[in-house]
């Protein structure tokens with residue numbers, strides 16, 4: 001489903017391209033000022049899209065690294081209102097596609113329609129809602145802002161259903177369990193991506209457990225985009241949000257510049 005009258009930054013930047021890179025950070029980690037600077041840093045390092053995670057106290061799909069990031073952000077007084085204000089500032093400076101990674105509770109508490117409208121207003125391009133079941137996503141106002149379809153190794157028979165009438169890109173989850181670095185990518189992932197590609201022309205991205213340039217290259221052999229979260233968040237943690245360090249790490253992962 002395509003949002004009416006919305007400029008499709010995701011299609012412009014990702015459509016028909018290869019060797020793409022998507023980076024994740026947690027919004028407000030360690031502060032919202034850092035988030036703004038880190039988004040620019042990731043773009044300079046070669047990221048084609050940035051996922052901004054909304055810190056949440058009970059993030060069931062997240063491993064310890066991203067949980068700690070959420071803890072840091074919440075301790076600093078994170079609020080949705082302040083994040084929306086940050087995105088308004090970010091949008092004055094870049095056309096980089098931006099996606100929120102947000103648990104449903106945050107949306108529900110804000111008000112579903114209000115949340116969707118505000119995201120669109122500030123220039124968020126899509127949402128990833130890891131805990132929203134497919135059936136319920138059908139009632140979500142995707143005419144206002146699209147939801148990125150998530151496909152897991154065990155979604156096999158439902159792939160066609162999941163991919164029907166979608167825009168943006170497809171997020172293939174390459175392993176079972178929670179976010180966080182792993183030493184290798186399951187070989188089932190390639191099959192999953194091939195299957196997804198037989199049902200859609202959207203760009204296909206692979207995430208979960210990717211942490212090195214070698215793993216990014218491996219994903220690029222069969223998918224359009226590699227997604228890296230926890231290992232970027234680890235740099236944010238170790239370097240106390242220093243954008244230059246994040247830029248250097250993202251550049252190492254993308255192999256650009």
Ligand SMILES: O=P(O)(O)OC[C@@H](O)[C@@H](O)c1c[nH]c2ccccc12
Nearest residue numbers: 024061130179180208209228229230
């Ligand atoms: O952290 P990893 O293993 O690199 O995985 C990507 C990831 O961080 C990001 O896309 C993400 C963060 N939280 C999530 C929850 C569900 C699905 C995906 C995510």
